[in-house]
Amino acid sequence: MATRIRPSSKRCAVIGGSGFLGRHLVEKLLDKGYTVSVFDIRQSYELPGVTFHQGDLCDKQSLLTALHGVSLVFHCASPAPASDDKALFQRVNIQGTQAVLQACTEVGVQKVVLTSSASVVFEGTDIKDGREDLPYAKKPIDYYTQTKIEQEKLVLKACDKEKGLLTVAIRPHGIFGPRDPQLVPILVDTARRGKMKFIIGDGSNLVDFTFVDNVVHGHILAAESLRPESPICGKAYHITNDEPVRFWDFMSDILVGLGYAAPRYHLPYTLVYGLSLLLWLLSLLLSPLVAFKPTFTPMRVALAGTHHFYSCSRAKQDMGYKPVVSLKDGIRRTVESYPHLRHGA
Numbered sequence: 001m002a003t004r005i006r007p008s009s010k011r012c013a014v015i016g017g018s019g020f021l022g023r024h025l026v027e028k029l030l031d032k033g034y035t036v037s038v039f040d041i042r043q044s045y046e047l048p049g050v051t052f053h054q055g056d057l058c059d060k061q062s063l064l065t066a067l068h069g070v071s072l073v074f075h076c077a078s079p080a081p082a083s084d085d086k087a088l089f090q091r092v093n094i095q096g097t098q099a100v101l102q103a104c105t106e107v108g109v110q111k112v113v114l115t116s117s118a119s120v121v122f123e124g125t126d127i128k129d130g131r132e133d134l135p136y137a138k139k140p141i142d143y144y145t146q147t148k149i150e151q152e153k154l155v156l157k158a159c160d161k162e163k164g165l166l167t168v169a170i171r172p173h174g175i176f177g178p179r180d181p182q183l184v185p186i187l188v189d190t191a192r193r194g195k196m197k198f199i200i201g202d203g204s205n206l207v208d209f210t211f212v213d214n215v216v217h218g219h220i221l222a223a224e225s226l227r228p229e230s231p232i233c234g235k236a237y238h239i240t241n242d243e244p245v246r247f248w249d250f251m252s253d254i255l256v257g258l259g260y261a262a263p264r265y266h267l268p269y270t271l272v273y274g275l276s277l278l279l280w281l282l283s284l285l286l287s288p289l290v291a292f293k294p295t296f297t298p299m300r301v302a303l304a305g306t307h308h309f310y311s312c313s314r315a316k317q318d319m320g321y322k323p324v325v326s327l328k329d330g331i332r333r334t335v336e337s338y339p340h341l342r343h344g345a
């Protein structure tokens, strides 16, 4: 058992702080006067005022050292959603989260804010203005989603006022912004390979894309509202831009902003979804012989062709959440941040 030192309320740790969301969160916390420790399997930058602890979150001993004297923990580490590695997702998102919760209890951390995902309720069919009381997906669409569900349940169940550990889960959806390693880079790569000419479905499906600063704002509001008497203890909260947008309009705005053509030709959703399932099966069967990763996975096709937008009225009511950056400004700031991905660059 580690010796406890008195935690200060402005000392926090960001697990996964080297990642896209984690680094934005660290920068905002520093601005707000927090002392920040980052715990991550890799160190991707250096910043004055940040102490880095490199380690695997499945290793409780390393966590104990990093969390010493910390009162607030943000847990936003996860393997990349595009990975197909079931064992890795289970190890990191489930066993790893158990290790995080045990370490927090042992060193006397008072608050844990988990980055969950709105996808925990998504099964590949339309969700319109979904609220937090929607049931978890019974047939999660991939291992990422399956283990994010288990992770969220673990963290919310660990909320125990008697023991002095308060927890909350933030469920963002479609995070985008400067330094995002997946949405814009994958989109541009697909466009450069000439595969972004088509719109899957009739193009009218509404979805949430959430600018990273709004997600950070939701996390910090949750941390600062988390007190024993607060209604947010042990609950999950959708955090979005609160401006559902047509999936294909959003993609077009990013593509055109970076100098690429917008997709124009329509393909029937069921046809593309069926093809993506076939390709996925084929890639599984052939995996011992050749490694090929289809761009249009069933998950991506489902996200591109269905409605999936969520209500954040619970976050507005319980913690006074309001987006701080509009979708239009978020898109502009994102496009400006990727000069190297511009057409012809």
Ligand SMILES: NC(=O)c1ccc[n+]([C@@H]2O[C@H](COP(=O)([O-])OP(=O)(O)OC[C@H]3O[C@@H](n4cnc5c(N)ncnc54)[C@H](O)[C@@H]3O)[C@@H](O)[C@H]2O)c1
Residues within 6 Å of the ligand: 015, 016, 017, 018, 019, 020, 021, 022, 039, 040, 041, 042, 055, 056, 057, 058, 075, 076, 077, 078, 079, 080, 092, 096, 115, 116, 117, 118, 148, 171, 172, 173, 174, 175, 176, 181
């Ligand atoms: N990007 C999105 O659209 C989105 C949407 C909803 C929820 N989320 C959630 O937000 C969180 C952050 O996502 P992101 O987009 O910033 O991803 P990211 O890949 O940029 O960051 C994840 C970080 O976790 C670290 N990590 C992975 N395995 C680890 C381990 N075993 N031990 C220690 N660190 C480890 C990685 O090194 C990385 O720095 C994740 O929990 C993700 O599920 C992301």
Ligand SMILES: CC(C)CCC[C@@H](C)[C@H]1CC[C@H]2C3=C(CC[C@]12C)[C@@]1(C)CC[C@H](O)[C@@H](C(=O)O)[C@@H]1CC3
Residues within 6 Å of the ligand: 081, 116, 117, 118, 119, 120, 172, 173, 174, 175, 182, 183, 186, 187, 190, 295, 296, 299, 300, 301, 303, 304
């Ligand atoms: C090939 C094209 C059809 C699409 C190219 C863009 C896609 C790579 C992104 C569009 C929506 C994105 C998205 C995620 C990953 C990247 C996209 C598929 C998530 C699945 C990442 C994990 C999060 O938890 C999910 C969430 O609930 O927010 C994301 C949903 C949107």
